[in-house]
Amino acid sequence: MTTPRTHHVGITVSDLESVLLFYRDVLGFDVLDRFAVSGEAFATAVDVPEAAGRFAHLEAGDVRLELVEYAPAGTARSKSELNQSGATHVGFSVADLEAFFESLPAEVETLSEPRTTESGTAILFLRDPEGNLVEVLER
Structure with a gap:
């Protein structure tokens, strides 16, 4: 195989x-x-x-x-939340999450400011113009 x-x-x-x-x-x-x-x-x-x-x-x-x-276009999905079954997101890493966050245009929707999790990874979730979830992280 x-x-x-x-x-x-x-x-x-x-x-x-x-x-x-x-x-x-x-x-x-x-x-x-x-x-x-x-x-x-x-x-x-x-x-x-x-x-x-x-x-x-x-x-x-x-x-x-x-x-x-x-x-033809399909029907629009409802705005997904991360804890919904079937929710998807793409994840990207950056060297400096705070600098990345500060550089975002004001109109970019984020779920919160950058946060550092118990694992030591700093994460930020934002939405693209159609509401798709994007994770940006710094290890």
Whole structure:
């Protein structure tokens, strides 16, 4: 059996352009690629009739972050909370969490100021423009 290796972490969004600006301009990730996919094979693979997708891949340190906007768009999820079953988030590390926090634009929603947990890790949770949870940590 072939052992899977991480290729990317994906987030489905309703407005690719605004979310892409957040990850590029606020978090500083480089855009690696932009492309569109459609056709019967894609629609069958994602189990969405007549699906098409617009994609952006960003370099996020050791992982590729994939943002995808689907047509037709699905229904919006309710704002997730971390303690809900099925809740998801992406996590990124920084060398100086306080400096990162201070550099955030005022309009970026955070769940709290940076906090240091019992494990000694400093964490900060924020939301992207569509409410997806993003953890930023300093070990």
